Each structure stands twice: as C-alpha cells, then as structure tokens.
Amino acid sequence: MSAPRPPTDPSGLERYYVLTGGRSGPGGSASSLDVATLIVSLTAPVPGMQHEHEEIVRRCRDPLSVAELGAHLGLPFNILAVLLADLLEAGRVDARDPIPAHDAGRGPDLALLEEVLSGLQRL
C-alpha cells in the first residue's frame, strides 16, 4: 500500500479539470481558435479573476498567439481554448484568426503574399 500523496499542486488531468470546471472543449466563438490565432486583451485584469484568466489577460497586452500562450502557461491547446472562450464571452480579450491564403470563393490575396515576401527578404 502506498502512502497518501502529499497535497501538492494538482497536476495533469486533475489540474485541467479544476481549471476548466470539468469542461472538455470550448463552445461558441472559441471553437474556431487556431494555434496561430492572436489573442489581445481588451481590458486590464480585474480583482477576483481566476488566476489563469488573469495570467492570459496580463500576457496578451500585446497580441500573442494561442500556441505561445499555451507554451508559456504550460497548458494544452484544448484546455486553453476553454479558458479563452470564457474571456471572449466576457469581452476581456479579442481573437484574430490567421489570415488564410485565400478565403473561400475569393482569389489568393496577392497583396498579403507580397507583404510576406518582402518581410522574408528583409531577414
């Protein structure tokens, strides 16, 4: 028989369960989140916010991708998406999806490609 585990920080699945209140996936506006979606705060953190929410709002004063947020906070994409859905719904952050090469029905965006190209050529 093993000794009872010391009450350390919850980790892994238990931690995620607590963070998300048991929700496994985001709904609404966050369901389309991409790893390259940029998150930008619309408000300052407010007292009483859940720690992770506060952390997101604090880190996204300048736009930060969902992937970077996940890496910095040590959270997998699907858990982070649940937290972001809360913040999007509360109007605390804005989400900007990556610009696709071409939107359905419209041709590829030449101006965008030129912009990317000149950026790369300056490297």
Place this chain on the structure above:
Amino acid sequence: MDFKGFDHPGRPAGGGTRSVKVMIAGGFGTGKTTMVRSVSDIKPLTTEETLTQASADVDHLIGVADKTETTVSLDFGKISLNESLMLYLFGTPGQERFWFLWNGLFKGALGAVVLVDTRRLASSFRAIEEMERQNVPFVIALNVFPDSKNHPVDEIRDALDISPHTPVVACDARDRDSSRDVLVALIQHLKDRSAVALESR
C-alpha cells in the same frame, strides 16, 4: 474602465497586428524542428494537445483499452515580418497518424514546406500525400545532409511522384538564410499559383 498600463502611446492597443502560418512537414528526422529553430526570431516553443478518444479505429490496440490518451506536440517559431504581421511556423508532429487529431492543423495555413531527406525519400511520402489530400500548396525542400548524394532534381521529382508545378529546392535546414530561402520559394510559388488562377478566370 481601468485600462492602466494598456495604453501604448502613439498606437492603439494591440494595433492591427495579424498573423499568418506556414506548416513545416516531412517525415521523422527530416529536419522540421531544425528548420523552425534556424529561422525563428524567438526560441522555438512547443505547444501540446492532450487528446482522449475512443481507440476503436486503432486495430492493434483492440482489447488493450477502450480509450487512449495521447499528447501530440507542435514545435513552433515566429518571424516578425513587419510591425504588424507575424509569421508563425509550425513543425508537424513526427507521427503523421496524429495529424487528423489537430483540428484544422493545416486550415488557415498559407502553405507548407515538405522536408525530404534524399537518403530516405520514402519517409516523406506520407506528408506529401497529406498535403495533396488536404489541398495545401507546398514546396519540397531537400534537406542536404553531409552524406547525401547529389541526385538530379528531376530524378527526385520522379521518385516522389509530384506535379511538375511543385517547386523542389535544396536547403540546409540548420542555416537561417537557407531556410529563409525555402520560405521565399514557397511564397513565390503561392504567388505564381494565384497569378495562374487569376488568368484562368
């Protein structure tokens, strides 16, 4: 509204910053992470997705467990193209069988670089098939390893069975300029494609 510390004098909060993404694909050990690392402005990071799903479609696991939990990782980097445009580069997971788990891994990507190790062409077949299936425009980057033979590009194109329109370029994924040139070749390819698309209207 308390917005202290959120004002950036001279520009609106967050500005109009936008992002684009490019996928770096290829077989295991072809240099995906190396390329992401060599061109990225930031120290490459890893983002993870934990997935729990019924494994009924995984035949060799039948009888082992009803559910599997899998963590798939994406190494990624970022290049600031200008003040308001970020390019994110994502190295695809080494095990292509997990790609489908990434909701829209390739959706919204400008295109992809498929890295090929000419000593082991077959290791990138799956990546090429996947690009074609998902209709993702791509370029082939032959990552030249010190002991790679110098194969004529046409021979490699035949062996990989790719369209004559798909560019094939050689590179050294460890080298920043060389990796940058591969990205330039991809964007140039996208431009050419779009010019063709416009002409055929």
